[in-house]
Amino acid sequence: MAESKLDLLQGTLDLMVLQILAAMGEQHGYGIARRIEQVSGDEVLLNQGTIYAALVRLQQRGWIRAEWGVSDNNRKAKFYAITQRGRKQLAEDAAYWQRLSGVMGRLLSMSEEGGEE
């Protein structure tokens, strides 16, 4: 592994989880973790175990809910789904991230070109 992986910024993981649940519907913890790895093209440094702290936090805030079920290959697993309030939160956080990354993008491109436009 030549290049080091991206460290997750504070709060990013929560947003990722919400987005995945919103886009893909009910998922178990393993499914969510795999999904993050796939989308990021293995660029993100993620210990899969840390996802459970994010899941319990989101659950306590009422943004997702969980219940035990059976997976495709007949294994008992806890399934998570986004709630109405979770969607609202997702919309807010996503808008924030887009604004921030837009600003960061413009700022960084400016410096790359070595001066003013």
Next chain:
Amino acid sequence: MKDQIREGLQRVRSFFRKDAMDRELDEEMASHIEMAVEENLKKGMGEEEARRQALVRFGGEQQAKETHREARGLPWVDMVLQDLRYTFRSLRRDRGFAFIAIVILALGIGANIAVFSVVNTLVLRPLPYPHAEQLVWFAGNHGQGGLSGVTYNVSSYEEYAKHARSFQEVTCYQAFWGSTEYNMTGHGDPKHVQAVMVANNFFHMMGVNPLLGRTFRPEEHAKGAALVSMLTYPFWQREFGGDPNVVGRTIEMNNKAVTIIGVLPQSFDFASVFSPGLRVDFFIPAYMDEIRNWGNTVAIVARLKPGVTLGQAQAEANILSPQFRAAHPEPDWFMEYTADLSSLQDYVTGKLRRSLFALWGAVGLILLIVCVNLSNLLLARLASRSKEFAMRSALGAGRGRLIGQLLTESLALSGIGATLGVAIAYGVTTYLAHQGSITLPMLNLVLVDGAALLWTLLITLLVGLLFGIVPGLILSRTNVQESLKDAGRGLSEGRGHDRLRSVLVVSEVALACVLLVGSGLLLRSFLRVLDVDLGFQPSEAAVVDINYDPGAKGEKIAPSLQQILAAVKAVPGVEAAGVADMLPLDRDRSWGLVNPSREYGKNDQQSAIVRIVTPGYLEAMGIRLIEGRDITWQEVFDRAPVAVINETAARYHWPGQSPIGREARGFSDKPGRIIGVVADVRVSSLESSSGPEIYLPASIDPEGAQLVVRSKLPPDVLTTSILPVLRRLNPAQPNNTFRPVQSLVDRSVSPRRFFVYLVGIFAALGLTLAALGIYGVISYSVTRQTHEIGIRMALGASGAQVQRSVIGRTLRLAGIGIAIGAVGSIVIARWIESLLFRTEPWDPVAFVSMVTLLLAIAGLAGYIPSMRASRVEPVIALRHE
């Protein structure tokens, strides 16, 4: 915001469902790994490799659990609990330290809670009546002249009640209720009972509702009305077993039928507020027309209108009293019935406030000494634990976490100490509340209540932080890692550290010095009070309440008293016997006494404390006859207007001449004659000197009869030998027992004794703690300097020299502490000056003796370690390192 509350609640919930949630997480993680393994297998990995890869991707399982717990629960509480567990483990390891620390804390905190409970009940908390802040006490005659001076006659009470606009209500009670005798018959054995006459609106104004029945009606206060009474709660319980059907029953008081119309609630304790140390059994209506001619007998209490201040009411009273006087030319309006108003609370406990605050200050000092002592102990402990802290630090504990650990320990200690302290305080307050012999108001109401527990919490936190903070600061300044490298002694090595311990000892000694000098001054005052010339001899004298047949008025009294006294004197062991209506330091009243051939100014004293006595009373009480003679039985039978007066009265009314045989007026319708002069007798307290006193023959209707017997026999022997005699002469004689006359003195000095004992106990506690502190520090420094001492001795120093240097250091520390403490003592002494009696605030005896005591104890505390130092064997000491 709502989300945050929800999250908070969820976290609390998770905190208590720790195990269930951990299990669920375990299950979830297990299924996670299995799914990962399965996927890896599908990718074609071998069984072992598939599992290894899955675990790698998952990361640390333990770490996942930790972050999960942190995210869901209360990590802060978890940390504290962990620290606590650690604390208890380490305290269990160090039992000796824990035991000493907890005992010291329990004593310090317990004393504080107990004193706070007393202060709170007596001074801080309002009196136990609704809107007690509105209640006002009227003091007549500018507060002078004892109870007789400050009380009012019925007409002046009625004038205030009618005209004063500042008050919702003005009421009164008969203040000399203790001097009226009631003999209850028709319900078991005959008994003396105490009854208070109150005005019609008394209970209404005080805001008291009867527990059973009703209160008095206006018409029941008229002369000739059917006799009614209300029972106090304790009397109802004691005599009627709490019978709910008691209302409507009839009892006999002084051979008259009286109907019980109500029972007062337990919460209304009249005596504990208005006459501490006495007991009330009944309330009866004040028959205004009957007591109108009794002179000053009623005490006025009033309730301010809402919004009216005490100052406004006072201004109104100042205007009213001259008007009243102008409107009343009649002779019984013999004084200006001015009114000095104070809140009832001030009247009841105002005099005690300073004593109580002094007591409070004393326990505060104790608490400070406790803190200093524990700081020292913890400091010593910190030194021996430096390795442990270095180890924890190396394992990743931050400095904040280590200080947190120290504070957790000190708070845990103070918490345990406080718990025991509450138990101690509970015991002490329960004891005090049942101490009938201490005449402090509302002492029976003292208990460890919610406010006291709150106070406990506050001082516990404060103490824990205070004594934990010093070691914490040391720790925060030290590089803990260093001590791991260090060979042995660790944290406490530095000179600065030593200085800090010295500063602690010095402050401890200074605090103890202030405490000791203060208590020394109070103790000396107390001894001075006990040393006061009472004017009578309380030892070898006993007294019993006798009933001489209340029906007998006028002529019949004297023969019956003479018969009783003759029979009593015939009892073996009785040296002298006499009867008086009231005893000194117990009850009193005043009548007029003037010399008709002397000019009197407006402010000159024209009244005297009166005692109605039989021949022999003066001898039985041991009152010294200075001049003239005692009253004779013939004078009693003849109803002769003769009087024995005290020295003060003689000097005041007949200055420069002997009053014997002179004419005197004011106490009799006929011109009176002085037949004797006796020593001054203390009337209301040991501290205040006597005014004019006068003894009149028992031919005047006495209000009660106290039989005083002088005998070497103890009171209970007198009870068994004399009471049957009294019973034979008078079957209605109540079943009373002899009490020593000394008990009057004891009761009178009981508040002062109470304060002196408490302050003395606190001073002893402070001294012990200071001694422990000195011992700890010196002993520790000797241990630490063993090596150095060894070198000195190897170089030729003798054991005695080493010992001298250790004791010298001890005394130097103590000396500095005492110097600072002496300055503090002077400040404190000035502040408690008003509590002292015939003792200057800079009383050299108190100062010198207490400073010497402190130095001696300090020397002793240093002597033990110094002995150890002098026995150091140089060879062993030098090999030691």
